[in-house]
Amino acid sequence: MSRDYEQYPDDDNGNVLWQMHEDGDDLTxxxxxxxxxxxxxxxxxxQCAIYLLKEEQKISLFEDEDTNEWVxxxxxxxxPEYADIVDLEEWFSKIAVQFEGEYDGWGCMAYIYDDEDFDPEEELNSQ
Known part of the structure; x- marks a missing residue:
């Protein structure tokens, strides 16, 4: 399958989404x-954490012992749609600057099932 550059633009976000798609992740x-x-x-x-909580965001806050940064x-x-990810990145980048932080990117777990008949609920219940 050839890459649709409107859906997966040629930049970091588009490349990650395209790779997820190529790996079989269901992006719908x-x-x-x-x-x-x-x-x-x-x-x-x-201060930023409190702001994000007031914006009804689900967050965690921890100190990275390797870098001594608070994350x-x-x-x-x-x-995971390109335009929505870009919009959120812009919003979180503005918030980061407002609180003297630095936006550091995004990631997620891939959801890939080899067996089309695989039902994760059924799998959990059978154990």
């Missing part, structure tokens, strides 16, 4: 996508 299904913002200041990370992860349950 909602995924929990994780967006990250990094801070050098715990105080600024706390907020924002969990958004959505279909």
């Amino acid at each position: 299904e909602a995924h929990e996508i994780e967006y990250s913002i990094a801070f050098t200041s715990e105080e600024k990370a706390d 907020i992860t924002i969990y958004v349950y959505m279909e």
